[in-house]
Structure formats: C-alpha cells, structure tokens
Amino acid sequence: MLKVLIFKFLFLSFASLAEFEQVGETKLTYYFFDVYKISYWKDAENAKEKLELTYLRDVDKKHSLKGWEKGLESYLENNDYNDAINWIMSHTVDMKKGDVFKIIKKDNTVEFVVNDEVKAKSKDQKVYQLVFEPWIGENPVDQSLKKDLCPKECS
Numbered sequence: 111m112l113k114v115l116i117f118k119f120l121f122l123s124f125a126s127l128a129e130f131e132q133v134g135e136t137k138l139t140y141y142f143f144d145v146y147k148i149s150y151w152k153d154a155e156n157a158k159e160k161l162e163l164t165y166l167r168d169v170d171k172k173h174s175l176k177g178w179e180k181g182l183e184s185y186l187e188n189n190d191y192n193d194a195i196n197w198i199m200s201h202t203v204d205m206k207k208g209d210v211f212k213i214i215k216k217d218n219t220v221e222f223v224v225n226d227e228v229k230a231k232s233k234d235q236k237v238y239q240l241v242f243e244p245w246i247g248e249n250p251v252d253q254s255l256k257k258d259l260c261p262k263e264c265s
Contacts, residue, residue: 129158138252201230
C-alpha cells in the first residue's frame with residue numbers, strides 16, 4: 111500500500127512538472143534597458159498555455175499599462191472589447207526586480223499569477239482572446255519577439 115502511495119505521489123509530481131513544455135524564450139529590451147525575460151509554454155494537447163515574465167528591473171504599473179495599450183491598440187476603438195481591456199488594466203500591478211508574472215490560459219479561463227499567487231481570474235472569452243495579443247497575437251508589438259517566442263507558428 112505504501113509503495114502504491116509513493117508511486118502515485120511521484121507520478122503526480124512529475125506529471126505536474128511536465129504540464130507545460132517551453133516553446134520559446136526571449137528578453138524584452140526597451141531602448142537599452144532589459145525589462146523582462148519572457149517565455150511561452152504549452153501543454154502537449156495545446157489545451158493550456160502560458161506566458162511567463164521574469165522581471166529584470168522594477169516596473170511601475172503605469173509603464174505596464176502603456177505596454178498593454180500599445181499591444182491592444184487595434185482593439186481600443188472597438189467597444190465590444192471595453193470590458194475585457196478594463197479587466198486587464200485593472201488587474202495590472204507594479205512589478206519588482208525578480209518578480210515572476212504568469213498569464214495562464216486553461217479551461218477557458220485566464221489567470222494572472224504573480225510569484226505563484228493567483229491575483230486575478232476571468233472566464234470572459236474576450237479577455238481570453240486578448241491577453242497574449244501584445245506578444246504572440248496577429249499584430250504583436252514586436253515581430254521578432256513573437257518569432258523568438260513561437261519559432262513555429264503560434265496558434
């Protein structure tokens with residue numbers, strides 16, 4: 111019985127480690143400032159995906175909001191996306207050097223996770239549609255960033 115419990119524990123532990131596989135990674139540099147290291151992850155079934163940003167410097171919320179505005183620029187004039195954009199903006203926080211911010215998409219839900227603590231969750235499908243747009247969407251802020259995150263085609 112104990113062997114079975116140990117096996118189950120080890121199996122579940124390794125399964126959770128393999129929940130995501132890294133697709134690509136790069137660093138965002140603004141002028142000559144390294145801002146964050148970013149990586150894109152997917153599970154084997156393409157049912158779950160995440161962006162993971164590790165901050166290399168302190169970033170005030172106001173600067174992150176400007177980044178979201180630039181990344182979602184093509185949606186700002188469309189009133190159908192107002193609630194989703196407002197949700198994203200209202201859950202954006204200050205980041206400190208070393209903080210890890212994860213945007214996780216799974217089960218038609220978006221989670222904003224900072225340092226392994228879930229800060230916000232949304233089941234809004236427009237939020238789900240928009241959260242990766244600045245990095246790997248159809249019109250990313252930087253095409254080379256998208257290429258580094260998705261060496262093959264992003265879904």
